[in-house]
Amino acid sequence: MSALCFYQLADLLRSQRWVAPLLAYTLLLAAFYASDAGPAVPAFGVTAVALLPVSAWLTRVVLSVEDDAARQVTAATAGGQLRVQTALLVSAVGTAAPLVVLAVGWASVANAGNVTGWRAYLGGLAIHAVLALCGVGLGAVLSRPLVRAPGTAALAIVGVVVGALIVPWSPVAGLLRVLETDPHSRFAARLSPSVVAVLIIATTCCALSLIAARRD
Numbered sequence: 001m002s003a004l005c006f007y008q009l010a011d012l013l014r015s016q017r018w019v020a021p022l023l024a025y026t027l028l029l030a031a032f033y034a035s036d037a038g039p040a041v042p043a044f045g046v047t048a049v050a051l052l053p054v055s056a057w058l059t060r061v062v063l064s065v066e067d068d069a070a071r072q073v074t075a076a077t078a079g080g081q082l083r084v085q086t087a088l089l090v091s092a093v094g095t096a097a098p099l100v101v102l103a104v105g106w107a108s109v110a111n112a113g114n115v116t117g118w119r120a121y122l123g124g125l126a127i128h129a130v131l132a133l134c135g136v137g138l139g140a141v142l143s144r145p146l147v148r149a150p151g152t153a154a155l156a157i158v159g160v161v162v163g164a165l166i167v168p169w170s171p172v173a174g175l176l177r178v179l180e181t182d183p184h185s186r187f188a189a190r191l192s193p194s195v196v197a198v199l200i201i202a203t204t205c206c207a208l209s210l211i212a213a214r215r216d
Helices: 002-015 019-032 040-063 068-078 081-110 118-141 150-166 171-181 187-215
Strands: none
Touching: 002 040, 002 068, 002 081, 019 040, 019 081, 040 081, 040 118, 040 150, 040 171, 068 081, 081 118, 081 187, 118 150, 118 171, 118 187, 150 171, 171 187
């Protein structure tokens, strides 16, 4: 599996299709931290939510690097479409991880006065990782073999993210509300239900992608 993941990541690097989502997120961080971003927790909420569509975009890039013919050859060599899809999803998580570190690292430099203590850094990494995984799940369910048209996928990603932010009972909206209020008591207890719901959604989306790949 590790060899297959390295192969997929090498293919992704050669394609250079990862540059656009990386550049988009970097520019967003630069714009957001150009002035005082305020307390660490609400600021992390903004950059973590922004990572959701970016990681979905990046996941679709990872899952779409090979054309259908090359994918069939890879599947025949690796032992099936399910194995290839699993490696691609693992690779997608691996490509999203540097963006998580980038977001928290940028905050530690540009918002150093507000990001203090190991709890702030650990919490920042955790909340970015949760929404990055949600983005991976979204990108997985909006990629081959379930959704092939790039325009349809792009519109769906935007629509789902906007809906997740404006629908009151959305776990993403609930998570963001807790982060915006920056509570000093029962923080973990208030955040946990939304985090669990987001992770369940991400896992379900990845499972659907794997099931579809197995049947493809």
